[in-house]
Amino acid sequence: MRYISTRGQAPVLSFEDAMLSGLARDGGLYVPETIPQFSAEDIRALHGLSYEETAFRVMRPFTGDSFTDETFGDLISRAYAGFGHAARAPLKQLAPGHFLLELFHGPTLAFKDFAMQLIGQLFQEALTRRGERVTIVGATSGDTGSAAIEAFRGLDAVDVVILFPHGRVSEVQRRQMTTPVEANVHALALEGHFDDCQARLKDMFNDFAFRDEVRLAGVNSINWARVLAQVVYYFSAAVSLGAPERRVSFTVPTGNFGDIFAGYIAKRMGLPIDRLVVATNQNDILHRCLTSGGYVTSEVHPSISPSMDIQVSSNFERALFDAYDRDGAAVAQLMTELKSGGFHVSQGALQALREVFDSGRTSEDDTLATITRTLTQTGELLCPHSAVGVAVAEAQRDPAVPMVTLATAHPAKFPDAVERATGHRPALPERMADLFDRPERVTPVANDLAALETLIRERIAQ
Numbered sequence: 001m002r003y004i005s006t007r008g009q010a011p012v013l014s015f016e017d018a019m020l021s022g023l024a025r026d027g028g029l030y031v032p033e034t035i036p037q038f039s040a041e042d043i044r045a046l047h048g049l050s051y052e053e054t055a056f057r058v059m060r061p062f063t064g065d066s067f068t069d070e071t072f073g074d075l076i077s078r079a080y081a082g083f084g085h086a087a088r089a090p091l092k093q094l095a096p097g098h099f100l101l102e103l104f105h106g107p108t109l110a111f112k113d114f115a116m117q118l119i120g121q122l123f124q125e126a127l128t129r130r131g132e133r134v135t136i137v138g139a140t141s142g143d144t145g146s147a148a149i150e151a152f153r154g155l156d157a158v159d160v161v162i163l164f165p166h167g168r169v170s171e172v173q174r175r176q177m178t179t180p181v182e183a184n185v186h187a188l189a190l191e192g193h194f195d196d197c198q199a200r201l202k203d204m205f206n207d208f209a210f211r212d213e214v215r216l217a218g219v220n221s222i223n224w225a226r227v228l229a230q231v232v233y234y235f236s237a238a239v240s241l242g243a244p245e246r247r248v249s250f251t252v253p254t255g256n257f258g259d260i261f262a263g264y265i266a267k268r269m270g271l272p273i274d275r276l277v278v279a280t281n282q283n284d285i286l287h288r289c290l291t292s293g294g295y296v297t298s299e300v301h302p303s304i305s306p307s308m309d310i311q312v313s314s315n316f317e318r319a320l321f322d323a324y325d326r327d328g329a330a331v332a333q334l335m336t337e338l339k340s341g342g343f344h345v346s347q348g349a350l351q352a353l354r355e356v357f358d359s360g361r362t363s364e365d366d367t368l369a370t371i372t373r374t375l376t377q378t379g380e381l382l383c384p385h386s387a388v389g390v391a392v393a394e395a396q397r398d399p400a401v402p403m404v405t406l407a408t409a410h411p412a413k414f415p416d417a418v419e420r421a422t423g424h425r426p427a428l429p430e431r432m433a434d435l436f437d438r439p440e441r442v443t444p445v446a447n448d449l450a451a452l453e454t455l456i457r458e459r460i461a462q
């Protein structure tokens with residue numbers, strides 16, 4: 001299996017090299033050259049398997065000869081051993097035909113753990129075998145950062161540097177990033193919003209001298225391995241609901257487009273997914289784009305679902321690559337236009353996107369009302385991101401096709417919003433009960449590439 005860049009000008013890499021490289025050297029994102037196909041019989045054979053067994057079968061065709069079967073199976077088992085639910089990604093019924101896929105039973109209480117716990121294992125295995133060391137830099141609107149720190153804290157072969165937007169993550173998210181004591185963890189509070197963090201991260205990858213000097217690696221969904229690990233729960237959920245005999249739709253609270261892109265890959269592999277619904281908060285660039293064809297950035301408005309406060313949605317580039325028939329030059333041109341504020345998707349590409357994706361937007365009030373209503377009607381307490389998903393799914397779903405809404409984080413990560421909706425502050429799990437008593441370690445940084453690179457050089461030299 002070989003990996004190519006969405007901009008067509010970077011070296012073609014193996015799974016392992018693409019995983020360790022992060023952003024392609026032409027600024028694009030790695031994608032598999034071909035998508036492995038699952039027949040109805042292959043999907044039927046997943047019935048009754050554990051989450052780990054399903055993960056092995058779904059991901060194995062993408063990893064080529066980077067890991068032996070035995071090693072890959074072991075790493076998967078280790079990755080999910082620390083999850084707090086035997087099913088790993090349990091399904092709950094909210095209403096007839098509407099299900100919630102709970103993705104928050106991992107160590108940091110968000111869906112990011114599904115990929116990050118596995119990537120931590122894969123990096124450790126590959127770097128130890130190669131005798132190499134890397135500097136992981138990650139950009140976060142709150143959840144990627146804590147999941148990355150949890151997965152890489154204390155590992156010898158890795159420094160992990162996380163950029164988060166100062167004052168724009170929840171207090172629980174911030175403390176998850178600033179309280180770990182390991183010397184290889186560096187939390188940096190950047191003066192700006194998430195898009196600034198992600199832009200500076202991509203600038204670092206495009207500064208080849210710096211990139212090679214620190215041996216830069218990325219664990220945002222820039223990294224194909226992140227997307228791949230998220231494909232698995234689309235399979236596990238659809239199979240539980242009767243695939244391949246029954247079609248299923250998914251609604252996905254969306255920001256950087258990584259999670260829903262994983263659903264798109266599952267569909268392209270042959271999983272009978274009917275619709276993939278992009279659910280956005282008031283930062284609705286993706287909904288506007290799918291509605292009008294114009295992908296035009298505007299100011300980011302802080303919301304009660306802060307992890308989705310994103311305007312430049314990184315993985316949309318991967319969807320555009322397919323929608324433009326894998327024309328890397330066309331994608332590179334769009335990304336150049338994006339630097340000046342936006343672009344228009346061609347009619348053909350827009351039609352291709354609409355054949356797969358629907359979209360909807362939810363206001364702040366509706367998000368709060370959805371948390372209140374869902375708790376009263378079903379007993380399920382939603383985080384504000386999951387509530388955005390449930391609100392859009394309720395408005396759009398076709399009663400003839402089961403709908404699965406992804407519950408992307410635990411409500412206790414966003415206690416202020418949940419308290420506004422329900423009058424109660426959800427408690428953190430016992431193992432995190434002292435989070436607010438632990439001392440914090442964080443460095444404020446300007447939104448400035450040179451200053452950031454200097455700081456990172458200093459930190460990893462210590």
Ligand SMILES: Cc1ncc(COP(=O)(O)O)c(C=O)c1O
Pocket residue numbers: 110111142143144221253254255256257258259260307308385386408409
């Ligand atoms: C809780 C939560 N929900 C939804 C999202 C959006 O997911 P994606 O960026 O993959 O679209 C994020 C951030 O990634 C998140 O942390």
Ligand SMILES: N[C@@H](CCOP(=O)(O)O)C(=O)O
Pocket residue numbers: 139140141142143144145219220221222255256258307308314
């Ligand atoms: N919402 C994310 C933003 C980064 O997304 P990623 O999937 O590209 O890592 C976060 O919580 O940090």
